[in-house]
Amino acid sequence: MDKLYWQSLDHYKDLKEQSNPDKVKPEPEFSIEGLDESEIKGKSSRRDFLKMLGFSVSAVALVSSCQMPVRKAIPLLNQPSDLIPGVPNFYASTFYDGNDYCSILVKTRESRPIKIEGNDLSKITKGGTNARTQASVLNLYDDARLKNPRLGKVDSDWETIDRDVLNKLQDARESGKKVVLLTPTIISPSTRQLINEFISEYPNISWIQRDTINYSAMRKANELNFGQRIIPNYHFDKADTIVSFNADFLGNWLLPVAFTKQFSTKRKLTDQNKELNRLYQFESNLSLTGSNADYRFTIKPSEESAVLLNLYNEIARATGANTFLAPVTTIDVSKAANDLIASKGKSIVVSGTNNLNIQLIVNAINHLLGNYGKTIDTTKPIHLNQADEADMQQLVKDMNAGKISGLLVYNTNPAYDEADTESFVNGLGKVAFKVSFAETLDETAELCDFVCTTHNFLETWDDAQPIEGSFSFTQPTIRPIFNTRQFQDNLIKWMGLDMDYASYMEQHWKSMLSQHEEVMGNFTDNWNKLKHDGVFQHEEDDSAQATFTEQALKATEPLAEGIELALYEKISMGTGKYANNPWLLEMPDPITTATWDNYVCVPIDLAEEKSLKYEDVVLVNGAFELPVIVQPGQASGTVSIALGYGRISAGMAGNGVGKNAYPLLHTKNGFTNNTGTVVTIEKVAGKTYELAATQIHHNMEDRPIVRETTLEKFKENPISGNEQHIIDEKNNVTLYSKVDYDGIHWGMTIDLTSCTGCANCVIACQAENNVPVIGKDQVRKRRIMHWMRIDRYYSADPENPEVHHMPVMCQHCDNAPCENVCPVAATNHSDEGLNQMAYNRCIGTRYCINNCPYKVRRFNWYEFANNNKFDYNMNSELGKLVLNPDVIVRQRGVVEKCSLCVQRLQSKKLEAKRENRALVDGEVQTACSQSCPTNAIHFGNLKDENSVVVQDNKSDRMYHLLEQLHTLPSTSYLTKVRNKES
Amino acid sequence: MIFNVSVIKSLLRLKGLLLSGFFTLLLFINLSYGQTAEAEANFAVCKACHTIGGGKLVGPDLQGVTERRDEAWLIKFIQNSQELINAGDPEAVKIFEEYNKIPMPPNNLTDDQVRDILLYIENGGVVAGAEVGETEQEVAEEVAVEDADTELLVEMKREDARHLQATFIAMVVLILLALFDLLVTKIIKQKWIPIVILIIAVIISGEVIFIEATNLGRQQYYQPEQPVWFSHKVHAGQNQIDCKYCHFTADKSMHSGIPPVAVCMNCHNQVKKGKITGETEIAKVIDAYNNGEPIEWVKVHNLPDHVYFNHSQHVNVGKMDCTECHGDVEKMDEIIQVNDLSMGWCIDCHRTKEVNFANKFYDQYKQLHEEIANGEKSKVLVTDVGGEDCQRCHY
Amino acid sequence: MYNTRVRGILIQGNKTYSDVSRDIIRPMDDKTPLWWWITAFLATGALFWGMWGFYNTISTGIGEWGLNNNVAWGWAIINFVWWIGIGHAGTAFSIFLLILRQKWRTSINRAAEAMTIFAVMAAGLFPLIHMGRIWDGFFIFPYWNTRGPLWDNFNSPLFWDVVAISTYFMASFVFWYIGMIPDFATIRERTTSAIKKKVYGILSFGWIGNAKGWLRFETAALLLGGMAAPLVVSVHSIVSMDFSVSVIPGWHTTIFPPYFVVGAIFSGFGMVLTLMIVMRKIYKFKDYVTDGHLDAIARILTFISLIMGTAYTTELFMAWYSGNEYELFTFMKNRVTGDYKFAFWTMITCNAIIPQLFWFKSIRKNITIVFIISLFINLGMWFERYVIVVTSLSKDFLPATWATYEPTITEIAVFSGTIGLFVLGVLAFFRFVPTIAISEVKGVLKETTTLKSFNDE
């Protein structure tokens, strides 16, 4: 079965030869297959991958007729157990990059991963994903990946590397010199054990974990309060009132996917349930969480502790606990306090600030409210972000002092994302031998003598324990594409063991499971089941909650003078690890809708004061220049910059995009903070920088687009906010009889109350439908190709606006205006209510684009595939492997748009027919509805009376976008309800 | 002769490999096994590797297999042996090891069908064996007779193509002549004669151009040379091997799948000498297998990139016979594309073909069911359930 | 003959038939003048630049234009409508005036029709070039094919366009050519050069001008005219339906068909005026294209300009009166006062206000001013199309999608290319074709002169 992959790879090489003209060897299969001609025509084709790989693969795949594509990786039961060309296999796996965690299913075709979906079996992420997870599949096909291990600056082979490194290590052991293994937080039990064994093999090696985003203050606070250095587990699904200080728990904080899932369960209104949770957000920059808050307060970072302490005191007074002296603030926390008290034990207070005092206060409040053991669980702590940054600081000192003779860096990039990069780099210069375990040649790897190139996570074996007792597994879904080796395998090899990590892990689990024989029974069965499910919940009787010991609380922070900086992670870019992922680079930010760059978010008053406009350029701290976005909801006296940009060694797409803001991290008494640095902002006169934003008008112009109401009004009258619907329904009269569908009429509903605007669906759609990446300039020209967009509107007070997120894709109108105007009948209506688009019939008059009131149709302005002008994944032989073979790559000059993932519908229908059964509601899912972490998007058959969509359509909150046009969309929206008093 | 042909044709149409006159016989033997005819048909696939009492072939001799193993296990194993093997079933693994790891390809037989086959093995086997012997001979001969026709047919169609070109050239010449006479040498006094000729010639040549233009990118009668001279006539025609024995993903996947060398080896472990080519061609296969390199067959039937075609939809759900699109493959030595695979060709079929409306999937089509109930409709065509929609094939 | 009395003498200078032939054919016999070469040179330059524009668009993609996801139509369509509008004058002139038996048309219609032909040619290029996949353009014809066969969508205004414009071009061309046949014959008989005799011999189809011939000729002309008359109305109504059939605020307007037709005739007459003034200047045709003619056109323009003004105000009124917030936004917030107020007010000034100056006789008499105003009209009509196409699209229903549009150099090149084509066409016409319908002029010549003689008696 090795053959399988090498074959496909050989083939992949053939491809390369095919594509370069000087040595085309005539292969009849290709001359008549799509590729050559398609390249002459400059027309890239759907299955051209399949055509090349497919057949040779199928051939060999079938030699190993029924063998698993990869070792004993076991796909889901309802998937075919053998690799059949043209039939997708799903493998359960886990995405963990040292920061984000998500339990996933990997969809493979012809044994190559093409799409990532959430794993419903996971108790943590519950089938949700976020944009970064969705996009991570593209990293596998990144041209920036290293193809071989590197010795110095040149490619090498593993023998040499092993020999040399081993020598170095042994020398160091002999001479007892200090060597440090630097990793991100490792949540894999097996790996942890392995590392410990490795260290016992090399006692001179000490192991340091470091996180890009630090939570050590939180752990410290808990250590003081509970005696354990932990991050407790949060249950937002049990909380009625959530008060969050600078914690973007829907976007980036700790376990965003899990938290979004939990949060959204309390954001669903049905005939039975008419209650919502209430979210208070105190923050400096408008985060995704903030944009979903019912009540949002803008505070300066330096105010936070004071505000928190006031909140504490309010609650303390009410509950008769002892209060502390707190400075007076302008922020009125009484309302939040009342709500919290009202929902004692059913509330959560969190802070994303890495500051001991603040975290202590937060804990104290939660303690007062009796949330521990109810909404917050200390018995099953979260294992993410375990690092203690003191270690790292110590390490840097030691390195500079020359105390460190060797450094092994795995999957972390301090040369880029350290607050004080300089001293680290200097220190690194003083280290005798430096080994990097990296996938790409990142800033740190560049400085190392050895680069032991590692697998992509889709090529590796691993396990993970993000939360105590909850495990999940990573299994390879493709053979290593390049001459790489998994980090753990290196350690094993250097320990002189003769095994690979897979079997090591298996052993580890054998021993682990053996403790639970009675629960588990036969190991092999379990082992297979585990790998099949990808998750394993280890239910143990709850040990008692840790006891709370009070600490003195104080608001240390003096109100800072000058402009305070609040750095933040973008939903798309995160920490910048995937800065070379074009999908993420081109993903519009849910708040600013800007793509490709980072920028300074400036509050309105400051903008007036400094006479700054959108796209003016400012000099930040005299260090670097960035364009300005005047951001409603930015706390006055603060500015915000996104982290994760300004990579210099990320790869073709990512290099030099934006500016690196990590040097502006705020380090105070040993804790590194995103917020709090005081910066200076000077306008660079006469200089502007055009941002690639996908939306320039932010006001709804009083049009009934996003219809909203408050919970109170909703309870009184469910139609509130949706009165327009009744009027429009009345006014809609027509000459023609309404078309009736037989059997199937696909429909979709989007619940604006649940939707958080996380833009996960956008990337899911892009991955599923081969949507091209078009680059900064084209986005500036307002030509972004995404079939699905998240419209964002502001309303109310510009200083602190209400934010509306609205996913818009093709509404599949029954009276579609676009259909009437296509001269060549390229777009018309299907028997299943789809507004279908036949690309190969389209001649590109673009009339349909004009006549679409929702403006969801996209035009292929250029050849976006196989075109050096658009040198992204679709122009790279490697990158093209991510294309979905069921969906054609559209040619230049044709119009495209959301097809409701017709390929998925068709395959499910076929499945049903083959199994001679009716379709089950919910089994057919589009990419967006499938991936939505809040289940805001429902999809189904409007002809099926019991389907979810039909129920939704009966709701009083249901309305169609622009329904007064009588386009009769198959997509409907449910009004947004905010949990506010009105 | 004609009679023969038609008889054979109708016989070959029958799914799998049915043997003439044999049913009646069978039915007399054991009425209790009404299904045995079908069972036999299915078993023909097995025959490639198994005998009943004929000793080992690729796979074990199946005589008395029903005594040896319990039915449940057998059914499981026959339906998908690899599942069992992967599940680590000791017996399954043992057999797998014993018969040098040649996998028995999975199939989609129902439990009943398998039981039937088992019954068939128990008793009918021997009789069948004898009968098969003869009839296969007959069939083979008659097929041989039949071949001439297909060859002729194909040849004729090729002729048409050549005719087209000839006509075109002729017309061009005519046009030139007419013009020449009209303008320079004014031999024909009646001006209208050359003019009429001109017009007619232009029209005809235009017609030819149109025909040729529409055939651009199409490859009717395409018959490439294959790396291995493989005769479908011998395999599908004379040896009566079911198409889906080799192209066994046809009813699971969009691709019918080009058979892996391993499948060839199932038989060619034993059969080392071909009827026509002797050892040379088979040797290629064996080498390929031993060197672990797949044979790079030339794909004959190609659709444009913007067309999505799914074999399982047509073969499995639509219960269509392979020959309906691929022609009488069992009469072709080298495969030739008989149909032009144009959109019109697809649509025409969608407009005329009946769907298996009994399929539970169609229960939701209430209106159609009513119409059938009250007799407005006698049958449901593919187009009635959206067979003419663009996005059935283009997405 | 009452009309002649009303309008005074049509042809001045008391010409005889031979004078008429001589005067009109003279420019064709003279050697090519310098101004002709210069203009031709410039026009060719423009044409080549246009070709570059075409090449760039087709080889690289429509992305070379300034369009975007929201504004998917730009200059291409604006210019298309503009040219078609201009293309209306010729047929409007000949046909309406023919049917109305307006004799004074005779000395203008030939030039007007020629202009139509070239304008429509120029217009026809835009639907082609603006296609994303021009190489598949033939899909637009409902021809028998092997796709099912698969036909076209006959609900699409674009399909109507194709039909209407090809018909219009065909009809105008035939009408124009038949009108020229007797004149070609005249040249054929008069000319001395052998080549010309041959060429015009072929062109004249062997015209002899006997009674029966003339009878059929007149009937045919009348019939074609009669059929083409509704065409003039329908063509631009159909073009207007490209917009009025859609749902976009600012497009979805019932007033469009009449308003477009009038607009078209307006721009057409504007262009005719421009050309005529040039022609009579350089060819000294003052006797044929008399001040009376110009005056007549000027009066008509004044009247049409009033209609245009009314149309604009009606649109605004309806936007307000309908109470449709989207329409109101497009018209009031976007056009009248918004980002596009410049374009809007240029349109109003050029089309509705400036032509009102024609109320003053002094201005009508002053040819230079008339000429300048005629140019203004052409400009104004271009802006009208700009306002309609761009403003409506750039800010439609969902504010989130709003986008602005600027043309790129490629689009400008394409436009200038079509202008080059037009000018070249007109130059060729000036050079090789009798620019005034000789026989028709003779036809009216007599009446006028006899009238004079009657008065003398």
Next chain:
Amino acid sequence: MNNTNIIGVYEDEDVLLKAIDKLQENHIKIADVYSPIPIHGVFEKLKLTTRLPYATFIYGAIGTISVFAFLYWTSVVSYPLKFGGKPLNTLSFIIIMFVLTIFVGTLFTFLTYFIREKMYPGKKVTLPVPRTTNDQFAILIEKDQNMSDLEVKKLNELLKKTGAVEIKESE
């Protein structure tokens, strides 16, 4: 055969018309009249008519019907496709029918015209009086064989009387 014509050339159509009257009073059959411009008087006097309008009408009628038939067949029978919830057989047909009717009408009318006139590019003709395409008018009278010189003389005089500037005979 010697079938010649007597041709009277005139300078002015009014004179021409009067001349025609004169000739007709004398029962002289006028074969044809050549003129640089259409003269309605001549048509009336020579009782010339044309059936072109009827032809045109028929063309138009056929056009309308066939166009509708085509549209209906393609979009309802042959390959029915649903567009924007409209019925298959829509009002938009009217527009196309209208325009194409004109198309057919125009095209065939002028084809008929050319055919009836026997005109085609490059047709060779010789005019009895070339200047009739410019500024002269000519009346053409057939002279049959058995016409005595006397009669011919008479005719010439008659023509002269009617104001013919020139009288000539043509083969």
